[in-house]
Structures are given as structure tokens and as C-alpha cells.
Amino acid sequence: MNRILFEENEIVDGRAVFSDERAEHVLNVLHGSVGQVLKTGEIDGLVGTSTIVEIRNLHERAPGSAQRGNGLWAGEIVVECSHSEKSAEPWIDLILAPPRPRVLKRLLPQLAAMGVGKIVLVGAEKVEKAFWGAQLVKEDVYRPLLVDGLMQCGTTILPTIRIEKNFRRYVDERMEEEFADHLKIVAHPPKDGELSAACSRLPERPVVAIGSEGGWTDDEVALLESKGFSRYSLGSRILRTDTATIAVIAQLMGKNKSILLN
Numbered sequence: 001m002n003r004i005l006f007e008e009n010e011i012v013d014g015r016a017v018f019s020d021e022r023a024e025h026v027l028n029v030l031h032g033s034v035g036q037v038l039k040t041g042e043i044d045g046l047v048g049t050s051t052i053v054e055i056r057n058l059h060e061r062a063p064g065s066a067q068r069g070n071g072l073w074a075g076e077i078v079v080e081c082s083h084s085e086k087s088a089e090p091w092i093d094l095i096l097a098p099p100r101p102r103v104l105k106r107l108l109p110q111l112a113a114m115g116v117g118k119i120v121l122v123g124a125e126k127v128e129k130a131f132w133g134a135q136l137v138k139e140d141v142y143r144p145l146l147v148d149g150l151m152q153c154g155t156t157i158l159p160t161i162r163i164e165k166n167f168r169r170y171v172d173e174r175m176e177e178e179f180a181d182h183l184k185i186v187a188h189p190p191k192d193g194e195l196s197a198a199c200s201r202l203p204e205r206p207v208v209a210i211g212s213e214g215g216w217t218d219d220e221v222a223l224l225e226s227k228g229f230s231r232y233s234l235g236s237r238i239l240r241t242d243t244a245t246i247a248v249i250a251q252l253m254g255k256n257k258s259i260l261l262n
Contacts, residue, residue, distance in 0.1 A: 001025045003039045003154040019076040027073040041156040048083035087156040090117025097124035097212035099241040101134040107242040112149025123165040126214035182207040186229040
């Protein structure tokens with residue numbers, strides 16, 4: 001956690017009180033004490049600092065405890081918040097044919113940390129139909145994962161997740177309007193004799209379409225290309241969805257002028 005984040009309703013009259021994993025981090029990693037200043041922020045709001053004004057019920061967990069830590073300090077922390085600066089904004093969006101839930105679970109915090117703003121989960125042909133019944137598609141399950149990613153990178157703007165089970169209907173009816181002003185990229189090897197999409201600097205906010213473990217079908221790529229997407233390749237090696245997603249975003253991050261100047 002490089003920045004402790006609070007929900008809007010946790011801050012009352014300029015103060016926040018917390019006793020969960022955030023408190024354990026402050027007490028055991030940051031060695032928190034009264035008067036210490038922490039980097040904090042409000043989810044979907046401003047960033048700044050908070051000063052510890054009180055630590056209540058401080059105790060050490062007994063060794064062998066079934067709770068989160070063995071012998072770690074726990075307690076309730078009261079902070080005085082001062083948030084006045086804008087958070088860095090998301091700079092990229094993602095259309096993702098989701099991998100298996102356990103893979104997506106470890107991917108979501110990284111997407112938030114890397115600055116993804118919109119995540120559209122689409123029902124491409126090779127997406128397992130059972131995925132849509134997974135607990136992970138529920139907001140109360142995936143939201144904490146995204147918040148963890150924000151606390152890692154120190155920003156506050158929470159990515160949005162939307163589910164579009166019918167890939168073709170989404171592309172034909174809603175996608176163009178949603179991403180009309182975006183640079184459109186589909187992660188897929190180029191055709192023989194063609195070059196992969198490339199640019200030294202991103203001219204506009206990109207949206208990247210990344211397939212599931214089996215990749216996009218030829219028909220799906222053709223449909224995306226008909227809507228203005230250009231192919232982007234990482235080479236001949238076949239990568240897992242989570243690896244490919246992080247690799248593509250990392251490459252584009254290096255070409256984003258606004259991030260380099262931030």
C-alpha cells in the first residue's frame with residue numbers, strides 16, 4: 001500500500017477510523033504512531049495526507065492465531081484527513097475476453113495500478129460460458145481487488161467494469177460510440193507481410209482489445225478491424241491472457257506522453 005484509501009462514507013468531519021488490513025499495514029509495515037503523516041486519499045476523489053491522531057485498542061495477535069497475522073500488531077487508527085489534490089486520471093481502456101476467474105482475480109489489481117479506466121468483459125467465442133456465473137463478476141467481489149491496485153499505485157480513480165456477454169452485438173451496437181475518439185488496438189499477430197501497429201507516441205487515449213486464453217477467432221479480428229482496430233503483436237510467442245495484457249499496456253505506457261510528463 002503506497003497510499004491508504006478511504007470510502008467517501010468513512011470520512012466524517014474530516015476524520016477517518018479504520019481497523020482492517022489498512023491498519024495492520026500502517027502498524028506493522030509503516031510502524032505507525034500518533035503524529036505520523038500518511039499518504040491517503042478518497043476513492044474516486046482527491047489525494048493528500050492524513051495525520052494519525054489516535055491509536056485505539058492496540059494489541060499484538062497471539063502466535064498461532066487463525067486471524068490474518070501471527071504476532072502482528074492490530075488496532076483501530078484515527079486519522080485527520082487533508083485531501084486537496086487531484087488524482088492522476090486513467091489513460092487507457094480495455095476490451096477483454098476474460099480468462100478463468102482465478103487468472104482474472106490476479107489481473108484486476110494490476111489493471112487498476114497501471115491506469116486502466118474502463119474494462120469491458122466481452123463474451124468472445126473462446127470464453128468459457130461458465131465464467132459468467134462466477135462470483136468474481138459481482139461488484140462486491142471485484143471492487144476490493146481494484147481498490148488494492150489503486151493503493152499500490154497511489155491513485156484514486158476506480159476503474160469501471162461492464163459485462164457484455166454478446167461480443168458481436170456489443171461491437172456492432174455500442175462499442176463505436178463508447179470509444180469513438182480512441183486509438184483502437186487489437187492484440188493479435190499481423191497478417192503475413194504486414195507490420196504490427198506501432199507509434200512512437202500515442203496521439204490519443206487508446207482502447208486495447210485482448211482475447212481470452214485461446215485468442216480471438218479470425219472472424220472476431222475481422223469484425224474489430226472493420227471498426228477501425230489495428231493489429232498489435234508482441235511477437236511469435238504464445239502468452240497467457242494476463243501476461244499479454246500487462247505486456248501490451250506496459251509497452252503503450254512508455255509511449256504515453258501525459259504519463260511521461262506526470
